Amino acid sequence: MNQIWGSIEQYNTVVWHWPIAVYLFLAGLSAGAIISAIVIKWMKGNDVSPSDGIIKAGSILAPVTIGAGLLLLITDLTRPLHFWKLLIHYNFGSVMTLGVLALFAYFPVVILFFMGVFKKELFETGPLQFLAPLANLALAYAKLIESVTLILAVGVGAYTGFLLSAMNSYPLFNTPVLPALFLVSGVSAGISANLVVGLLFFKSSTKDGNVSYLHGLDVKVSFVELFFLFILFVGMFYQGGSAAHVAHAALSTGGLSTLLWLGVIGLGLVLPIGLNFALPHGVKHSHGFVIFNSLIVLIGVMSLRYYILYAGQVFVG
Amino acid sequence: MAKKYGMIHDNNLCIGCQACSIACRSENEIPESVYRLQVWVKEEEYPNGTIGYEYHRQSCVQCENTPCVGVCPTKASHITEEGIVLVDVDLCVGCLYCVAACPYQARYVHPVTKAPDKCTFCHDTRLARGEEPACVTVCPTDALIFGDLNDPKSKINQALSSRVTYREKEKLGTNPKMFIVPNHKGGINS
Ligand code: SF4
Numbered sequence: 001m002n003q004i005w006g007s008i009e010q011y012n013t014v015v016w017h018w019p020i021a022v023y024l025f026l027a028g029l030s031a032g033a034i035i036s037a038i039v040i041k042w043m044k045g046n047d048v049s050p051s052d053g054i055i056k057a058g059s060i061l062a063p064v065t066i067g068a069g070l071l072l073l074i075t076d077l078t079r080p081l082h083f084w085k086l087l088i089h090y091n092f093g094s095v096m097t098l099g100v101l102a103l104f105a106y107f108p109v110v111i112l113f114f115m116g117v118f119k120k121e122l123f124e125t126g127p128l129q130f131l132a133p134l135a136n137l138a139l140a141y142a143k144l145i146e147s148v149t150l151i152l153a154v155g156v157g158a159y160t161g162f163l164l165s166a167m168n169s170y171p172l173f174n175t176p177v178l179p180a181l182f183l184v185s186g187v188s189a190g191i192s193a194n195l196v197v198g199l200l201f202f203k204s205s206t207k208d209g210n211v212s213y214l215h216g217l218d219v220k221v222s223f224v225e226l227f228f229l230f231i232l233f234v235g236m237f238y239q240g241g242s243a244a245h246v247a248h249a250a251l252s253t254g255g256l257s258t259l260l261w262l263g264v265i266g267l268g269l270v271l272p273i274g275l276n277f278a279l280p281h282g283v284k285h286s287h288g289f290v291i292f293n294s295l296i297v298l299i300g301v302m303s304l305r306y307y308i309l310y311a312g313q314v315f316v317g
Numbered sequence: 318m319a320k321k322y323g324m325i326h327d328n329n330l331c332i333g334c335q336a337c338s339i340a341c342r343s344e345n346e347i348p349e350s351v352y353r354l355q356v357w358v359k360e361e362e363y364p365n366g367t368i369g370y371e372y373h374r375q376s377c378v379q380c381e382n383t384p385c386v387g388v389c390p391t392k393a394s395h396i397t398e399e400g401i402v403l404v405d406v407d408l409c410v411g412c413l414y415c416v417a418a419c420p421y422q423a424r425y426v427h428p429v430t431k432a433p434d435k436c437t438f439c440h441d442t443r444l445a446r447g448e449e450p451a452c453v454t455v456c457p458t459d460a461l462i463f464g465d466l467n468d469p470k471s472k473i474n475q476a477l478s479s480r481v482t483y484r485e486k487e488k489l490g491t492n493p494k495m496f497i498v499p500n501h502k503g504g505i506n507s
């Protein structure tokens with residue numbers, strides 16, 4: 001089809017650009033960081049653990065990453081000064097409204113969680129002391145807050161996938177696996193980020209039980225992620241028609257397919273899984289390796305968000 | 318019963334002259350570089366071996382089942398009682414979810430308001446004055462027919478009962494109110 005007259009620039013199918021990919025990454029990471037921190041906290045028992053480096057890392061990462069992501073999202077709106085209208089006008093049929101509501105509840109609870117974890121360091125003395133009652137509240141109702149946070153975090157992690165899968169104009173988005181894939185890879189990113197921050201800033205040691213537990217969990221989660229990625233494409237091939245064409249193009253065309261094979265699958269999934277099988281125990285659990293492993297997983301998850309967002313919009317059949 | 322506006326684009330009558338597109342721009346004060354409507358051309362080889370041209374009207378098809386309205390978080394994108402899909406600029410935050418969700422690439426970002434804009438069936442301009450849309454009025458071959466789908470005697474319903482029509486991407490379930498009469502030059506007559 002050719003246009004006869006006029007510019008066709010507005011008919012570009014790429015509507016959402018890289019800030020959205022980064023937002024999707026940060027939202028997933030935030031949810032994953034708090035989920036894995038809470039899991040560790042529950043494993044170790046509520047009273048011992050607040051001093052644990054991994055839990056501290058998660059309690060900081062979750063609010064900071066979601067905050068940064070939302071800031072990015074707002075500045076990326078074409079009418080950023082109107083963003084507050086999102087907070088008072090709802091369409092319960094829209095995934096975006098459901099996401100806004102989930103984030104409404106999620107943001108305060110992750111902050112409460114953070115305040116509970118850092119009560120001793122930040123709120124017992126000093127300028128923030130006036131917040132001590134809130135931190136006490138967070139500790140008193142820790143279990144309840146953590147349960148609610150866990151549910152909301154799963155919601156936040158999955159909604160980013162629903163946001164894209166709700167659109168039938170893009171076959172690569174419009175699959176039911178996407179929310180699960182995003183949730184799982186978000187958990188993977190959260191675990192990795194917790195490990196990096198915990199090991200670098202909170203003197204966690206790879207000898208800690210929870211560090212090696214999380215590190216081991218990361219490998220298992222990567223398997224699940226690989227499997228979901230497999231289902232995504234096989235499902236599209238089974239659908240046939242334009243979905244199959246799109247899947248074929250997305251797997252084999254241009255820089256985006258290179259990003260998928262090298263960045264997402266090679267660097268982010270196969271390399272960490274392979275190294276964790278091949279390397280001897282001593283190396284695998286060394287400080288340096290765990291950090292290296294976490295960094296490549298993070299790069300892989302970011303690449304996945306970028307790949308899905310762009311490939312979904314570029315390959316439309 | 319409320320009115321339900323629809324439109325027909327007859328591919329046999331359309332000659333790709335772009336008069337509709339220009340009338341639309343003038344009537345609705347469309348800024349430079351964006352378009353509510355374009356007419357595209359595609360070369361077709363017919364079964365009898367002759368080459369012909371198909372014309373594609375590229376604009377909002379006024380879905381009844383509106384993906385763009387469904388995803389809008391603030392209800393800025395909405396559908397009127399008369400079945401016309403509009404954007405309330407005041408409510409729009411510019412998330413572009415609707416632009417992405419529209420399977421017909423009908424929406425663009427208005428360079429001044431920064432909110433999505435699209436064909437409105439001339440809702441605020443000619444329709445408000447009781448006239449037909451600009452593109453329909455100006456079409457030299459009467460390839461465009463506009464009217465109330467709920468009125469059995471309307472011009473559009475008479476045309477629909479006498480011409481074979483289809484709608485684009487029907488399998489998506491969007492139920493467009495834009496009907497297309499396929500080209501039957503060269504012997505296709507379905
Ligand atoms: S064509 Fe696009 S903009 Fe028009 S009603 Fe359908 S989905 Fe909405």
Ligand code: SF4
Nearest residue numbers: 389409410412413415
């Ligand atoms: S860009 Fe505006 S009209 Fe479109 S979905 Fe977002 S808020 Fe609604």
Ligand code: SF4
Nearest residue numbers: 341436438439450452
């Ligand atoms: S109905 Fe009006 S707004 Fe829509 S394309 Fe025709 S002239 Fe433009």
